[in-house]
Amino acid sequence: MDETVIRIRNLHKRFGDLHVVKGVDLEVKRGERIAIIGASGSGKSTILRCLNFMEMPSEGTIELDGKLLGTEGRANGGRAGRIYSEAELCALRTRVGMVFQQFNLFPHMTVLENVMEGLITVKRTSKDAARSRATEQLTKVGLLDKLDAYPGKLSGGQQQRVAIARALAMEPEVLLFDEPTSSLDPELVGEVLRVIHALAEEGRTMLLVTHELGFAYHFADRVVFIADGVVHETGTADEVLKHPKRERTQAFLARFTERAF
Ligand SMILES: Nc1ncnc2c1ncn2[C@@H]1O[C@H](COP(=O)(O)OP(=O)(O)OP(=O)(O)O)[C@@H](O)[C@H]1O
Ligand SMILES: [Mg+2]
Numbered sequence: 001m002d003e004t005v006i007r008i009r010n011l012h013k014r015f016g017d018l019h020v021v022k023g024v025d026l027e028v029k030r031g032e033r034i035a036i037i038g039a040s041g042s043g044k045s046t047i048l049r050c051l052n053f054m055e056m057p058s059e060g061t062i063e064l065d066g067k068l069l070g071t072e073g074r075a076n077g078g079r080a081g082r083i084y085s086e087a088e089l090c091a092l093r094t095r096v097g098m099v100f101q102q103f104n105l106f107p108h109m110t111v112l113e114n115v116m117e118g119l120i121t122v123k124r125t126s127k128d129a130a131r132s133r134a135t136e137q138l139t140k141v142g143l144l145d146k147l148d149a150y151p152g153k154l155s156g157g158q159q160q161r162v163a164i165a166r167a168l169a170m171e172p173e174v175l176l177f178d179e180p181t182s183s184l185d186p187e188l189v190g191e192v193l194r195v196i197h198a199l200a201e202e203g204r205t206m207l208l209v210t211h212e213l214g215f216a217y218h219f220a221d222r223v224v225f226i227a228d229g230v231v232h233e234t235g236t237a238d239e240v241l242k243h244p245k246r247e248r249t250q251a252f253l254a255r256f257t258e259r260a261f
Contacts, residue, residue: 004066005029005032005174005205006026006064007061007062008024008025008027008060008061009060009061009062010023010025010059010061011047011057011059012058013047013050013055013058020043020046021046021047022230023060024043024047026224028174030205031203032205033204033208034206034221034222035209035216035219035222035224036208036210036224036226037210037213037223037225037226038232039227039252043226043228044226045178045179048098048176048207052096052176053084053092054098059081064092064095064096065173069088070083070088090122094122094170095174096174097172097176098167098177099164099176099177099180100180101179101183105151105163106151107152109151110149111138111150111151111154112134114162115134115137115138115162115166116131117166118170119134119169119170123170130169138162140168141161141195146158155188156183157189157191157192161192161195163180164196173205175204175206176206176208177207177209179211180192180210193212196208196215196219197215213256216237216241217237217238221237222235223239224240225240227248227249227252232246232248233245233246233248
């Protein structure tokens, strides 16, 4: 149970001159649920995106199941860094699934086809097996009656549940959620949080960026407060959200008037 699934060391990300992530270290144990909080622009999404290599880290290393990703080299004859092969990143993305704020479903595919797509193209699963696995996952998120619907006909909450089913279908070891409820109308937030809560109960390893502090409090084994691209404070939900030690964490939390914990 104490096994480290992900180990991030000294992660940096620069966009040109803009230094966004400035040396993040983070270890994620198997089955651990981590909530990442912090102000807008502090680098939370960038950290998650680096974790499944939608953004290439500028510096630092990421280990998955004890295996260091990439090899030492020089990118385009430039400075020394890590080089990642496409095959390696593709494999990694099936093991580290991601759910986005904006769902990112294919509009021209039905719900079922959206969930089957990755299984067929990336995992090379047969069509029949993909259909059955996708149906199973869609049942789990309560959408069995929407298999043939197109995303455009669904509510935001339903679309997000499709996106979660799609991520689950790949059987990832780790699930990353980037503000999965922040583009939803308030009345739809609950249905998505319930699905995430059910996944937590299953013992899945999850990292969740969220502004839903009440949910984070009940969800997280550990809360990580990011400020200016660094881990400013971390601890249990009780430590960070109820009894923050550092001034900046306190100031951030004070902005939330409704704190349901
Ligand atoms: N592709 C990019 N190119 C240039 N700058 C970027 C890029 N992606 C993010 N940034 C910048 O990096 C900084 C951190 O962005 P990031 O999206 O990680 O913040 P965040 O903590 O997720 O914020 P929010 O809570 O608003 O989602 C911001 O200043 C942003 O403008
Ligand atoms: Mg973000």
